Amino acid sequence: MAHEIFFEDIQVGTQMPTLVKGPLHKLQFVIYAGASGDFNPLHTDDDFAKSVGMPKGAIAHGMLVMGFVGQAITSWIPRKYLKRFQVRFAGVTQQGDTVTVTGKVTDKRVEAGENLVTCEVTAADATGDVKVTGSFTAALPSRNG
Amino acid sequence: MADHSKVGREYAPVTWEVERGKIRELAKAIGDMNPIYHDRDAAVREGYKETPVPPTFLTVPMMWSTSMPGVINDLGINFMMVLHGEEEYEYYGEIYPGDVITAVPRVASIEEKTSKSGRKMDMVTIELVYTNQRGEKVARARTLLVERK
Known part of the structure; x- marks a missing residue:
């Protein structure tokens, strides 16, 4: 769970706490298919996935990996302060991958009375192969009220 | 095209x-056990009216x-x-x-x-x-x- 955090606690360059997920199993893709409603067989059927060129079979939903990034963010910054969250899907996440989510604050500003911080985020596997890049913006409370 | x-x-x-059950189900599928997504009381203690939804x-x-x-x-x-x-x-x-x-x-x-x-x-x-x-x-x-x- 995320502890209270204030605008003054965060500087440009502050690192988001790292989150490690995995190694990933197909069972999680099947559970995520049921939860999200995305039943594309690319994520649940090894034979189908191999037939379209995925060497290890079924691959993770991009939105599951975005979900990992969302977990990393809201374990650090309370969910209610999140204003914007965007990702680009850069690579395929396969069974057996261990995905590490990292982030770094790139901007801090006061705009229309809101204390905004923007943080760039990345999810990559153990070999450094990038799965997702993106960013989020949060509006934080100030210690000065 | x-x-x-x-x-x-x-x-x-x-x-x-x-639905509360779907919120919990999605969070669990992600493996996000942050109590705000699973437990209404925990969410209220952290300033929410109810269990909020995960970002995705x-x-x-x-x-x-x-x-x-x-x-x-x-x-x-x-x-x-x-x-x-x-x-x-x-x-x-x-x-x-x-x-x-x-x-x-x-x-x-x-x-x-x-x-x-x-x-x-x-x-x-x-x-x-x-x-x-x-x-x-x-x-x-x-x-x-x-x-x-």
Whole structure:
């Protein structure tokens, strides 16, 4: 769970706490298919996935990996302060991958009375192969009220 | 290839009743055991009215409504050649169990780009602005689909 955090606690360059997920199993893709409603067989059927060129079979939903990034963010910054969250899907996440989510604050500003911080985020596997890049913006409370 | 004349087109609304069990199920599927998504009392202690939704929850109404296949079909996109390129959410207000959220999928833009390897691609952005049962705007979702040609 995320502890209270204030605008003054965060500087440009502050690192988001790292989150490690995995190694990933197909069972999680099947559970995520049921939860999200995305039943594309690319994520649940090894034979189908191999037939379209995925060497290890079924691959993770991009939105599951975005979900990992969302977990990393809201374990650090309370969910209610999140204003914007965007990702680009850069690579395929396969069974057996261990995905590490990292982030770094790139901007801090006061705009229309809101204390905004923007943080760039990345999810990559153990070999450094990038799965997702993106960013989020949060509006934080100030210690000065 | 994507029908470029359909920029601005709107589709049948996506409507979704938010349930506590689905919030918990999605969080568990991600492996996110943050108690605010699982336990109403924990959420209230952290300043929420109820269990809030995880940041990527709006994929649920999108996928379960089966709206996206209809949009892809209407735009003349080859389903086998589509990749999910980007996803973006803006959050304007909390979404809680019992809320009924609705959005009209709209084709925000279609642009042709050429990849570094010289391959042409259509970049199709679908936008949904969700309002709740009180007419309050709660979130905006933007999905970028990439059709390889």
